[in-house]
Amino acid sequence: MSKKKDTNTEELILNAAKQVFQKKGMTGARMQEIADEAGINKAMLHYYYRSKQLLFEAVFKSAFSLLAPQLNKVINAKTSLFDKIESFTNNYISFIITHPYLPNFIIQELNRNPEFAKKLLAEKHFPNIDNFKVQVEEHIANGIIRPIKAEQLFFNIMALNIFPFVASPLLKGLTNVDDETYKKLMLERKTEVADFIINSIKVIK
Amino acid sequence: MSKKKDTNTEELILNAAKQVFQKKGMTGARMQEIADEAGINKAMLHYYYRSKQLLFEAVFKSAFSLLAPQLNKVINAKTSLFDKIESFTNNYISFIITHPYLPNFIIQELNRNPEFAKKLLAEKHFPNIDNFKVQVEEHIANGIIRPIKAEQLFFNIMALNIFPFVASPLLKGLTNVDDETYKKLMLERKTEVADFIINSIKVIK
DNA sequence: GTCTATAGCCAGATAGAC
DNA sequence: GTCTATCTGGCTATAGAC
Secondary structure, eight states, X not given: OOOOOSSOHHHHHHHHHHHHHHHHHHHHOOHHHHHHHHTSOHHHHHHHHSSHHHHHHHHHHXXXXXXXXXXXXXXXXXXXXXXHHHHHHHHHHHHHHXXXXXXXXXXXXXXXXXXXXXXXXXXXXXXXXXXXXXXXXXXXXXXXXXXXXXXXXXXXHHHHHHHHHHTHHHHHHHHTOOHHHHHHHHHHHHHHHHHHHHHHHBOOO | OOOOOSSOHHHHHHHHHHHHHHHHHHHHOOHHHHHHHHTSOHHHXXXXXXXXXXXXXXXXXXXXXXXXXXXXXXXXXXXXXXXXHXXXXXXXHHHHHHSTTHHHHHHHHHHHOHHHHHHHHHHTTOOXXXXXXXXXXXXXXXXXXXXXXXXXXXXXXXXXXXXHHHTHHHHHHHHTOOHHHHHHHHHHHHHHHHXXXXXXXXXXX
C-alpha cells in the first residue's frame, strides 16, 4: 500500500495556523505568516479554508475541544471532591505545560467576542456544574468541608490553576524570577495548588 | 480667569484611545474608531501622538501606572500579613469593577510582547517581593501560617483576585450564570477570597 | 492541488488649505 | 489647531497558468 502522507496539506495548514493564531490572536495573525510556517503558498490557505475567519474558527474549535475535556474533569468526574481537586490540578498543569499558549488564546478570543463564547458554550452542550454543586453541598452538610458556594470554589480552582500560565510575563516581572525558576515553580504547583485549596476548605476533625 | 477646558484635545484622544485599545487590543484597534470615539478627526491623532504605536504606548503606560499601586499594596504595605490580604482583596476587586477591561488588557499586551514587559517592569523600578518574602517567612517561623513559598502565595493571591475578571466569559459560560448574578458573585469575592486564602494558610492554635 | 501574479480594499500616515 | 483629501503600503482574497 502507498505510504500515507503523515501530514496532508489541510492538516499542515491547521497546525501552522494554530501556532500563529495562538501566539498572535485573530487580529494580530497574518495569512502570510501562516503560509510561511506551513512552508506552502498563501493561496492554499484560501483553497482549503476559504477565508481567514473560517481558518480561525477551525483553529479555535480545535483548541477548545482540547481544553474542554480537561475542564470537564473538575465538573463531572465521579470521584470524591478531594480526589477530583488533586487529580485535576496535577493533570491540568501537566497539560498546559505542553500547550502553553492555549489558555490565553481561548480567554483572549472569548473576550474579543463574548457572543461567540455564549454560542459555543451552549452548542457544545457543555456539562453544567450541577453535579459539582450537589457534591459540594453534600460535603458541607456532612461537615467535611466548611460552607462555600460551589461557584466560588469552582472559580477558585480555575483561577489557581490557569492564571499563572495566562499572566506569566506579569508574574515573572513582579516576582523577578527567571524563566527557568518560573517553570520549576509551575511544576511545584501540581501539588501546591491542590494542597492550598484543600487546606482552605477541609474541616479539621 | 478663563474657564479651563475640562477636556483638552490631547486628553480627549487619550481617553478615547483607552476605551478602544483596552477593548480591542493593539492589533484589533483602528485609528478611525478612536477618532470617532473622541468625536474628532483621524489626522488629530497623528498630530498629537505621531503614530498608532506611540498612542498605544501612552495608553498602556497610563493603564499600567493605574494598576501598579494596586499591586504594590500586596507587596510592600507595612501592615500585618492577614490585614494585607484582606485589604488588598477588598480594594482590588472594587478597583477592577470600575475598570473592567484593564487587567485583561495589561495581560494580553504583555503576552504579545514579553520583551516590553521586562523592560517596563525593570524601568519602573517596581518593588520586588523581598519584603513580602521576609514577612511570609517570619509568619512561618512564628507558627502563624503553615509553610508555603512566598512566590506561590503571591501567585495564589493574584490568581484568585484577578482571574475571574480576565476570564469572565469563560467562567460565565461554564457555570451558566447570567451577567447580573456574576456581578453579585464578584462582589461577594471581596471577602470570600481573603477568607479562602487565610483559611488555607492560617495555623489553628 | 499547487503555484505566481494581481485585484481590491482598508488602515496608517501625511499634505496642505483654513 | 483642526479639518479634508490623498498617498502609500500591506493584507485578504481571487484569477488563472500549470
